[in-house]
Amino acid sequence: MSVTKAHVEEAETGAGVVAPAKQSFGARVGAHFKRFWWAHLIFFVICVLVISLPVVYVAYPKIAQDAVNDSTLNITQMVISDPTPDSFQLNQTQVLGSKSPYHPQIYEFEAVVSLLGAAAPFTTVRVPGVKSVDGVEIHVEQKVDLSDAAAFGDYATAVMLNEEVSLNIYGTPGLKQGALPKTTVTYNKTVVMKGLNKLEGFAVPDFHIMIPAVNGYNMNGTVYIPNPSVMTISMGNLTLNLAVNGKAMGQTYLNDLVLKPGNNTIPMLANVNQAAILTMFSSSDNPYKDGIVPFQITGNSSVYHGKNLDYFTKALAANNLTVNLNVYQALKEAGLDLSST
Numbered sequence: 556m557s558v559t560k561a562h563v564e565e566a567e568t569g570a571g572v573v574a575p576a577k578q579s580f581g582a583r584v585g586a587h588f589k590r591f592w593w594a595h596l597i598f599f600v601i602c603v604l605v606i607s608l609p610v611v612y613v614a615y616p617k618i619a620q621d622a623v624n625d626s627t628l629n630i631t632q633m634v635i636s637d638p639t640p641d642s643f644q645l646n647q648t649q650v651l652g653s654k655s656p657y658h659p660q661i662y663e664f665e666a667v668v669s670l671l672g673a674a675a676p677f678t679t680v681r682v683p684g685v686k687s688v689d690g691v692e693i694h695v696e697q698k699v700d701l702s703d704a705a706a707f708g709d710y711a712t713a714v715m716l717n718e719e720v721s722l723n724i725y726g727t728p729g730l731k732q733g734a735l736p737k738t739t740v741t742y743n744k745t746v747v748m749k750g751l752n753k754l755e756g757f758a759v760p761d762f763h764i765m766i767p768a769v770n771g772y773n774m775n776g777t778v779y780i781p782n783p784s785v786m787t788i789s790m791g792n793l794t795l796n797l798a799v800n801g802k803a804m805g806q807t808y809l810n811d812l813v814l815k816p817g818n819n820t821i822p823m824l825a826n827v828n829q830a831a832i833l834t835m836f837s838s839s840d841n842p843y844k845d846g847i848v849p850f851q852i853t854g855n856s857s858v859y860h861g862k863n864l865d866y867f868t869k870a871l872a873a874n875n876l877t878v879n880l881n882v883y884q885a886l887k888e889a890g891l892d893l894s895s896t
């Protein structure tokens with residue numbers, strides 16, 4: 556007996572079962588569905604999943620990621636206060652820009668913050684959850700621990716020396732659009748901020764020589780520091796070195812310096828090596844016959860409540876300032892006229 560024969564017999568038996576029923580087409584279809592409803596249900600479910608799963612799990616995350624990539628971030632206010640060697644209070648306002656027709660909820664996330672291109676980030680900031688709507692403001696208010704104070708020093712130095720500074724903000728927030736499931740997106744934004752631009756415009760609009768010295772200081776006055784950035788920075792008590800032609804001539808002090816956006820006019824105290832200055836003026840090769848002396852000013856230290864802030868010290872030391880001060884006029888005002896000698 557061959558296998559083929561057995562198969563034919565079986566097929567005949569099968570046909571024999573259906574043949575006597577002789578139902579109408581509609582009734583046959585109805586019977587078919589009644590019997591195989593589960594198969595149709597599975598087929599329907601598979602069709603729904605085949606269509607919707609790629610939408611939910613492939614297209615939706617991609618659309619969400621694209622919307623996040625296309626969004627912009629502007630930092631409109633940044634307040635650095637209460638600095639310690641390894642932390643500070645950060646109060647920041649960011650404005651989200653989004654042209655997307657979707658307005659998903661972005662969940663709170665940890666953002667790693669670094670100077671663009673730096674080897675290491677300097678901190679991690681907790682960004683609060685926000686509904687992604689064009690122009691929405693995000694407020695960050697937290698004590699920031701500096702994971703890498705040296706990297707923050709590089710950032711502070713870049714802010715000091717440059718017209719613009721790029722900050723990189725990186726994180727993987729959860730995102731949810733309407734009834735769709737929560738998905739995770741990569742947030743990798745570079746935010747360009749204005750820097751202090753070498754304190755361009757720094758000036759000493761007025762100063763006075765105090766004879767005798769008052770509280771150990773022999774000079775006072777005001778300094779003018781323009782701040783084109785949106786940053787308010789508490790820098791503590793600053794000590795700056797004064798030099799003339801590379802020769803140390805004393806130090807100047809800016810106490811409790813809080814640099815605000817815009818123009819800052821700040822009281823200054825100094826201890827100038829008056830003997831060295833008088834010696835310079837009385838020497839035969841005095842190059843400053845008119846009494847106007849170019850003082851070089853460089854950072855010495857930034858101290859906040861007794862603690863040295865290395866990152867600000869480094870940023871200050873990286874910058875060179877020169878101001879021309881009319882010393883003859885100041886001495887004359889103090890009762891010492893050298894211009895006639």
Ligand SMILES: *[C@@H]1O[C@H](CO)[C@@H](O)[C@H](O)[C@H]1NC(C)=O
Pocket residue numbers: 620621624741743
């Ligand atoms: C969006 O940004 C992520 C992370 O930076 C990147 O991997 C991806 O290629 C970007 N996608 C598009 C569509 O630009």
Ligand SMILES: *[C@@H]1O[C@H](CO)[C@@H](O)[C@H](O)[C@H]1NC(C)=O
Pocket residue numbers: 634636644645646696697
């Ligand atoms: C920063 O925000 C905190 C918390 O809201 C607030 O207590 C503090 O006064 C703010 N500091 C500054 C300098 O705005």
Ligand SMILES: *[C@@H]1O[C@H](CO)[C@@H](O)[C@H](O)[C@H]1NC(C)=O
Pocket residue numbers: 627628629650651652653690
């Ligand atoms: C962000 O800043 C850029 C450039 O200054 C500006 O074109 C853009 O409109 C700003 N976006 C928002 C949301 O403020």
Ligand SMILES: *[C@@H]1O[C@H](CO)[C@@H](O)[C@H](O)[C@H]1NC(C)=O
Pocket residue numbers: 725743744745
């Ligand atoms: C973020 O994007 C920048 C360029 O835009 C890239 O250099 C950097 O590697 C990205 N960061 C991460 C963690 O993917």
Ligand SMILES: *[C@@H]1O[C@H](CO)[C@@H](O)[C@H](O)[C@H]1NC(C)=O
Pocket residue numbers: 763764765775776822
């Ligand atoms: C600076 O010193 C001069 C002269 O001693 C004095 O008249 C003036 O009040 C002082 N200014 C400040 C801000 O201390």
Ligand SMILES: *[C@@H]1O[C@H](CO)[C@@H](O)[C@H](O)[C@H]1NC(C)=O
Pocket residue numbers: 817818
């Ligand atoms: C700051 O000072 C500059 C020059 O002294 C002046 O042009 C500018 O208007 C001042 N800005 C503000 C906000 O006072």
Ligand SMILES: *[C@@H]1O[C@H](CO)[C@@H](O)[C@H](O)[C@H]1NC(C)=O
Pocket residue numbers: 796806854855856
């Ligand atoms: C800072 O000033 C002190 C004297 O007050 C001096 O000994 C020290 O060398 C200075 N440091 C720098 C980096 O200028």
Ligand SMILES: *[C@@H]1O[C@H](CO)[C@@H](O)[C@H](O)[C@H]1NC(C)=O
Pocket residue numbers: 791792810811858859860861
């Ligand atoms: C700055 O120095 C003055 C005088 O020594 C002191 O009273 C003040 O607390 C100091 N400020 C800071 C922020 O350390």
Ligand SMILES: *[C@@H]1O[C@H](CO)[C@@H](O)[C@H](O)[C@H]1NC(C)=O
Pocket residue numbers: 716873874875
């Ligand atoms: C400041 O002067 C020092 C020494 O002269 C120099 O090494 C440094 O590059 C200068 N910095 C800037 C920003 O010009």
